[in-house]
Structures are given as C-alpha cells and as structure tokens.
Amino acid sequence: MKRLNLLLGAALIAAGMTSCKTDTEQMAEQNIDRYESYVDSISRLDATERTSNWEAIDAEYNARLAEAEAALADAKDSQNAETRINDSKTEYENVKTETQNTVKETQGNALIVSYFGPNNMVGSDLNFDWVNKDNILSVYQNFVDTFEKNKDTYSREDFDQIKVWYEALDARKNTVEKEGLSSEDNNAIAKLKLEFAPKFKWERMTAKGEENKEAKEEAAE
Incomplete structure (x- = not known):
C-alpha cells in the first residue's frame, strides 16, 4: 500500500x-x-x-x-x-x-511652408523664379521672422536646409536687382540680412555643438 x-x-x-x-x-x-x-x-x-x-x-x-x-x-x-x-x-x-x-518628409514640407508659404514648395532644384521685385522684401522678412520664432526647435539638419534656402534666395536677389528692385526695398533687405547672418551662424554652430555632445554621451553609455 x-x-x-x-x-x-x-x-x-x-x-x-x-x-x-x-x-x-x-x-x-x-x-x-x-x-x-x-x-x-x-x-x-x-x-x-x-x-x-x-x-x-x-x-x-x-x-x-x-x-x-x-x-x-x-x-x-x-x-x-x-x-x-x-x-x-x-x-x-x-x-x-x-x-x-x-x-522626415512631413517635417520637411512643414519647414518649407513655414518659410515660403503653401503655394511655393521649393524643391531640390531650388527654383525661386516666383520671387520678384514686388515680393522679395516680404519673402526675406518672413524668412527672418520665421527663423527668429522657431530657431530653438531646429535640428542640425534643419539648420543645414535653411542655409541652402537662404543662399538660393540670395542668388535670386542678384537677379531681381537687375529687374528693377527699388533702392528702398534693397536697403531694407540689406538690413534684414545684416541682422540675420550672425544670428544664424551662431545658432547653427551651437546646434551642431550640442548634437555632437549628445552623440558622444550616448556613445559613452
């Protein structure tokens, strides 16, 4: 049992x-x-x-x-x-x-719209033919205002893209000057550029420095 x-x-x-x-x-x-x-x-x-x-x-x-x-x-x-x-x-x-x-594409499109509006979607060809003697001052003004408003939210890639657009806009300005840009608007643009250039350079350099620091900290973990 x-x-x-x-x-x-x-x-x-x-x-x-x-x-x-x-x-x-x-x-x-x-x-x-x-x-x-x-x-x-x-x-x-x-x-x-x-x-x-x-x-x-x-x-x-x-x-x-x-x-x-x-x-x-x-x-x-x-x-x-x-x-x-x-x-x-x-x-x-x-x-x-x-x-x-x-x-990235959505954010990129939003960035374009913020700088140039929904009807001027600047592509990889950087076509700024829509900028003329009558609207170029307002384009520059919006560019500077948009940067000032959002500069603290941009990534390094955003700064690089903004730099490309700014340089292309400057190149377009050289053409517009020959098409009858008024001296008054030209002077106003020069003032905006003088305000924008050093500020952009500093913010872009700072953003790159912060991202490099973060990358090193992540690699060390």
Whole structure:
C-alpha cells in the first residue's frame, strides 16, 4: 500500500510537472503570437495613423518584443520561435524606416511652408523664379521672422536646409536687382540680412555643438 501511494504520488508529481510545462509552453506560444500579431497590425495601419502615434507604437512594440524574446527559453520549438521573432523584427524595421522617412518628409514640407508659404514648395532644384521685385522684401522678412520664432526647435539638419534656402534666395536677389528692385526695398533687405547672418551662424554652430555632445554621451553609455 505504501509502495502504491509512493508510485501514485510520483505519478501525480510527474503529471503536475508535465502540466506546468505545457502551460509554460502555451504561455510562451501566446507571447510570441501576440508579438507577431502586433507587428502585423502595425503593418496594416495607414501612414498617417502610424506617424501620428509612432512613439506609443514603438514603446508597445518594445514591450511585446521583450515578452517574446523572454518566451524563447520556454518555447516547445525554440528554433522555429526564434525564426518567427526575427522575421517579425525585419518586418517591423521595414515599417519603422518607412515611417521615419514619412515623418522626415512631413517635417520637411512643414519647414518649407513655414518659410515660403503653401503655394511655393521649393524643391531640390531650388527654383525661386516666383520671387520678384514686388515680393522679395516680404519673402526675406518672413524668412527672418520665421527663423527668429522657431530657431530653438531646429535640428542640425534643419539648420543645414535653411542655409541652402537662404543662399538660393540670395542668388535670386542678384537677379531681381537687375529687374528693377527699388533702392528702398534693397536697403531694407540689406538690413534684414545684416541682422540675420550672425544670428544664424551662431545658432547653427551651437546646434551642431550640442548634437555632437549628445552623440558622444550616448556613445559613452
């Protein structure tokens, strides 16, 4: 009787261990499934929804990824589970790159609009033919005012882009001067340029210095 009880006890323990192992495997499978499903759901979102909620999406993704990777040790088929996770990682990185490019494009367009208005989307060809003797002073004035208002929010890339636009606008001014630009407007533009140039140089240099410092601090961590 005692032996039978011992055998039954051993069987119950073994069954309990098997059940726990099965539950653990099921939990691992669920976590990996949740991770895959989340990545799939992100892929199905439209670009606008992704970009407007990207920080929350990325935070949730990292939490789901951590769960899935922690589940690898308990997965019944760890090799297959790892392949599934890696495939979803690749899918997510593709979506992330696409989203970041969309964000940059959106921000770039917003920057253009802030400097030149919605009807003058300056492209890579830097075409400023729309600037003439009648509107060039207002273009310069808006350029200087916009910079003054937003200079503390610009990245190094923004400063570089603004520099390119400013130099192209100056080149256009040389042409406009020959097309009848009034001396009054010309003098007003010269005053704006005198105000803008040193301020822009300082802000751009400071922004680059801060970004280099941050990059060094991140590399040291």
